[in-house]
Each structure stands twice: as structure tokens, then as C-alpha cells.
Amino acid sequence: MSREQIINLLPYQPPFLFVDEIHDISENKVEGAYTLKKDEYFYKGHFKDNPITPGVILTEIMAQIGLVCLGIYLLKDSLSSEVKPKIALTSHTIDFFLPVYPEEKVTVVSEKEYFRFNKLKCKVKLFNQKEELVCRGYISGMIKL
Amino acid sequence: MTKDELLVTLKNIVKPYIQDEEAFINLTENTDFINDLKINSANLVDVVLDVEDEFDIEIDNDAMEKMLSVKAAIDIITTKLNEK
Numbered sequence: 001m002s003r004e005q006i007i008n009l010l011p012y013q014p015p016f017l018f019v020d021e022i023h024d025i026s027e028n029k030v031e032g033a034y035t036l037k038k039d040e041y042f043y044k045g046h047f048k049d050n051p052i053t054p055g056v057i058l059t060e061i062m063a064q065i066g067l068v069c070l071g072i073y074l075l076k077d078s079l080s081s082e083v084k085p086k087i088a089l090t091s092h093t094i095d096f097f098l099p100v101y102p103e104e105k106v107t108v109v110s111e112k113e114y115f116r117f118n119k120l121k122c123k124v125k126l127f128n129q130k131e132e133l134v135c136r137g138y139i140s141g142m143i144k145l
Numbered sequence: 146m147t148k149d150e151l152l153v154t155l156k157n158i159v160k161p162y163i164q165d166e167e168a169f170i171n172l173t174e175n176t177d178f179i180n181d182l183k184i185n186s187a188n189l190v191d192v193v194l195d196v197e198d199e200f201d202i203e204i205d206n207d208a209m210e211k212m213l214s215v216k217a218a219i220d221i222i223t224t225k226l227n228e229k
Contacts, residue, residue, distance in 0.1 A: 090187030
């Protein structure tokens, strides 16, 4: 399955699609990136006259690249344009270290802890363009056909 | 391991994942993980993974699908332990 096919199978669209590119993907690991646009809708409110990317959005970026893309890859033999995956976030524990501003490009690196009985748990890290660790943690979700 | 010991071990395993405290206090063999204890499907997977570690057994997909109550769990664990 190509990287473009994986992105096309994602069940999101703007303004809530947070995957631009997948650099590398295998059974155990995925790396991808997203560039925050200058005019993302959430910057209007977070914060007043001081746009900073909300932690929940960073978590969402980590989940979309680190969990959903990897989950689609793991189910690749059963998926098609007619058969799309059903997904649900079930838990996350994230620590945040640095802020992310508009127009920054962030890279997500996710390693699979396990994928059993439709539950995918990953250890996920998000880096900025200076390759500094912005946030890291564990995210789990259910993914099935 | 006696059935009572097994029940105590199982109770410790499910404890972090339950939502209904009262059902947990009154737990019996007939307690259902989802309907009584209100464990969600993702945490039910954690229960199964913890059962595997605790008893050093492997739960397959068929057993996982059946493991919805205390009684079913005890039956499955006992069977797997006897197979060892």
C-alpha cells in the first residue's frame, strides 16, 4: 500500500486532517509530518491575539499520524475504497515540553507497543523543525473493519 | 491455584478498568465485564493482556470473544492452565 493510499483512506478532511506526508511506514513504526497553516481555525481562539497550537491539536496530529496511519497500514490487506476502517480513540497520556506556533512543521515518530484484538497502542513522539522534542506519550485506539 | 484464589487474582486485574464501583464490590461469578462493571472494549483488551501476563497463558481470538464475564474468564483461564 502506497503512502498516498494510506492518506486517502484517512477518515478526515480539512479543517481536521492533520497528515501532510508519511516518510516511512512499516509493521512496527511510522514517521510522518504536518505543517500548521497560518490560518488554522483554532488560532482565532487559542489564544486571543496570541496564536499557539493547542495541546489537543498536537495530540490529534500524533494520533492521526502515529495511530490511524499505522492502523490502516496494519489492516492494509483487508481495506479498499469501499471498505474503510472504523476508528475510536480510547486513551492517551501525553507530556508537553515546547510550544508550537503557526507555520511550524512538526514530525511524528510512533512505535507500536502492541496491536491485539483490534486495539493499537503506540509510543508516540512529536518533534519541531529544530528536531527538539515537543511532546511525547502513549496513545491507544480501537481500529477495525 | 484454587477457584477462590483465581477469583481474587482476577478481581485485582480488572480493578483499574472498572467504572461501576458497586458492581465491583459485589462481584460474583455471574458479573459481566461490560454490562455490570462497565469496562470499555479497549480496557477489556487490557484485562486480557494482563490475564496473559499474570497466568503465563495465551488467549486467542476465540477465547477473547467469549471472555465477557467472570465465569467465562475463570473457565478459560482454568482450561489454559490445565493445557500447560
